[in-house]
Amino acid sequence: MKFAVEVENLTKRFGEFVAVDSLNFNVEHGEIFGLLGPNGAGKSTLIRMLTTLVPPTSGTARVNGFDIVREANDVRQSIGVIPQAMTSDLELSANENLTIFAKLYGIPREKRKKVIPQLLEEVNLTQWADKPVKMFSGGMRRRMEIARGLVHEPKIFFLDEPTTGLDPVSRVSVWEMLARLKRERDLTILVTTHYMDEADKLCDRIAIIDGGKMAALDSPLKLKASIPGKNIIEASFSTVPPNWLETMQKLPEAAEVKADGNIFRISTNNGPRTTVELLEAARAANVTVASLSVQSTTLDDVFVHYTGHQLRDNLQAPSAADSPFIMHRS
Amino acid sequence: MHRVWAIIERDLRRFRRSPALMLMSMFMPLVQLVVLGYAFGGKIQNLKVGVVDEDHGVPAIKLHEMFQAVAANAKTFTPFYYSDKAVAEHDLRNGKINGLLDIPPEFSRKVLAGANPRIALVEDNTDQFSSSALEGALTGMMPAYNSPQVQPRVTAGATLAVVEVYPYVPYIQFLLPGVIVLAIFISAMIGGGIIFIDDKARGLHEGYLVTPIRKFELILGFTLAGALKAIIAGVVLISLGSVIAGIPDPLNPLRMMKMFIVVVATALALISMMFLIMVRVSDPLVPRAIFGVLNTVLYFPSGAVYPTGSFPAWMKAIAIVDPFTYSVHAFKQLVLKNTDLMAVSGDLLFLFVFTAIAMTLATVLFRRTL
Structure with missing residues (x-):
């Protein structure tokens, strides 16, 4: 078994709507693999197919070497899943939630007694182990679910938007926890998100999915390097002399210039150099620089480059599980 | 089997934490017993x-x-x-x-x-x-008016002598069997219908479906958990109801044992019927919407409130397949006549066969995917 997850021409249609359109990719053992895309891109449907919740229309996938349709139960035994909806039992305590799931996975009592306190410790919930989950904050609940997904020591961990709806502090703590668990437990993690900054920092590789199709797949660094310009300079000027746009375009290393009134957005292959030249050109033309910022290319820029649009609202893929009660935390 | 127990354990723990909804399932039938029992069936006077x-x-x-x-x-x-x-x-x-x-x-x-x-x-x-x-x-007054002042020693005309086998049965006692079944039905409806679909809609089932639990284990777990709660409601009603309705020697242990068996059979039949109805439902409004209809369609044709003899043919047809009919009949035998279990063996047989068929169909129709 070469890859943790192998996906081959995987397709899911809901009537006329193609939610996932013949995807092909592999996930290496031990990597954090990010699925990035707007709502309705097909990320959740893809995860649901890989976790045996939704049967594919065509194509195949193997998870931990097992076919997701023919060997579904073996797949289930080797994966941990945190669905998008908050699926914890609110009336039960963290301890009870974990115990029930450990029993569902058939873990013997002796092992349960050892594993559960240890997991609760790892997600910093020991103190709250016996409190009902309904008293937990969103971040605590997610951490409890992460612990729950690991009770049977899975090889591969699937998380569908684990940080959506959490405050920034909880988001950071969830990601740090995932990174640590991955190291300590030799996990392969598949995670969907629409937070570009998170994906950038934590994923080893990122697949950009849009309209059910794969738009790009590589490490965050390579993805950013793959688009023109390394930096974005944003400058506004008090006055704009004629031909100023041309002046800007002639700046050394400038790849692309967009003007919006007095504001100019310049993508460049060498930020520092272009910036210096820009300031000199402004002084020579006696133009005052009102504001100036230089930024590195972000995954947002990558996303816009590959999909041709910003992360935007779209219709969700219709699915059998969609109902008024599911909290789509997005 | 340990997976089945996990599903049951989870449901009972939840029940212990927030029993309010389930207590309602016992309260409503008790109110009905008292109010309907005294509203109907008294001798009309004045x-x-x-x-x-x-x-x-x-x-x-x-x-x-x-x-x-x-x-x-x-x-x-x-x-x-x-x-x-x-x-x-x-x-x-x-x-x-x-x-x-x-x-x-x-x-x-x-x-x-x-x-x-x-x-x-x-x-x-x-x-x-x-x-x-x-x-x-x-x-009734007219024969007395017509009878001659001096009675002949031997009456010429035929007369009807009525012998009542059982002591006078007030309507509240006649109603009790139906109310016991109603309490079991309501907890089956809440546990197997409303809570079940709410859990499904909230995504809780999604959490179960990604574990290696088998379809049959899942259904068996849900059924037994629902049946246990319905049995609790039934036991409360057979004891408290008998006392309220004024059944002579209300807590007779032998009769309670016999009634308990009928409670179990009824709970299993009604909860498996509920799962069969709900097996493909995912909208939480559906069980709430059909609650009243189902209650009316099952409760009234069963003979619980009025003898089935007076019903039109279509209603008798409902009564024949309605598990309520057999439970109500069995409870009537035990509550009003204190018969032995042989007298209700036909009812028990129907309820167990009904359970087996409903469970099988529900398992076939149940989808292990979303």
Whole structure:
């Protein structure tokens, strides 16, 4: 078994709507693999197919070497899943939630007694182990679910938007926890998100999915390097002399210039150099620089480059599980 | 099996944390037992009967005496005397009196001549219960009126002697079996319908479906957990209900044991029926919407509130497949007659077969994917 997850021409249609359109990719053992895309891109449907919740229309996938349709139960035994909806039992305590799931996975009592306190410790919930989950904050609940997904020591961990709806502090703590668990437990993690900054920092590789199709797949660094310009300079000027746009375009290393009134957005292959030249050109033309910022290319820029649009609202893929009660935390 | 237990354990732990909803399932039937039990089925009394005597003869006076006797003892009706027939008719139409007895002018003469004497009862038949009570009281009076002053030693005509096998059964006791089944039904509806679909919609089932639990284990777990809660409701009702309804020796241990077996059979039948109905439902509004309809369609044709003999054919057809019918019948045998289990073995057989069929169908229809 070469890859943790192998996906081959995987397709899911809901009537006329193609939610996932013949995807092909592999996930290496031990990597954090990010699925990035707007709502309705097909990320959740893809995860649901890989976790045996939704049967594919065509194509195949193997998870931990097992076919997701023919060997579904073996797949289930080797994966941990945190669905998008908050699926914890609110009336039960963290301890009870974990115990029930450990029993569902058939873990013997002796092992349960050892594993559960240890997991609760790892997600910093020991103190709250016996409190009902309904008293937990969103971040605590997610951490409890992460612990729950690991009770049977899975090889591969699937998380569908684990940080959506959490405050920034909880988001950071969830990601740090995932990174640590991955190291300590030799996990392969598949995670969907629409937070570009998170994906950038934590994923080893990122697949950009849009309209059910794969738009790009590589490490965050390579993805950013793959688009023109390394930096974005944003400058506004008090006055704009004629031909100023041309002046800007002639700046050394400038790849692309967009003007919006007095504001100019310049993508460049060498930020520092272009910036210096820009300031000199402004002084020579006696133009005052009102504001100036230089930024590195972000995954947002990558996303816009590959999909041709910003992360935007779209219709969700219709699915059998969609109902008024599911909290789509997005 | 340990996975089945995990599902049951989780459900019972939740039940222990927030029992309010399930307690409601016992409260409603108890209220119904008390209110309906006393609202229906009591002896109808204090009807008002207008009497117009156009005869004034001695035989008519004998009638007046008998009316007074009824008013004083059985209290079924009280006579009000009218001198003007038109006024009496007006009062009858306006609902001031429930019936009007007319003693015609020729009555005494016809009695003495033995020439087919008649008195007329004009009744307000918009209220069938009152009018049939009134008819019953007056019809019962007539043989007494007709009997000769001196009884012959041997009666020539045939008479009907009624022997009541059981002590008088008040309506509240007649109602108890239906109310026990109703309590089991409501907890099956809440546990197997509403809570089940809410969990599904909230994504809790999604959490189970990614574990290696098998379809049958999942359904068995849900069924047994739901049945356990319904059994708790049933046990409360057979004991508390028997006390409230005034069943003689209400907590007789042997009868309670027999009733417990019927409670278990009923709970299993109703919860598996509920899962069969809900197996493909995912909208949380559906179980709430069909709750009332299902309750009416199953409860009333079962003979729980009125004997099935009077039903039209389509309703009898419902009664034949309705598990309520068999549970109610079994509880009636045990509550009202304290029979042995053999007398209800047919009912138990139906309930177990029904459970097996419903469970099998539910398992076939259940989808292990979203």
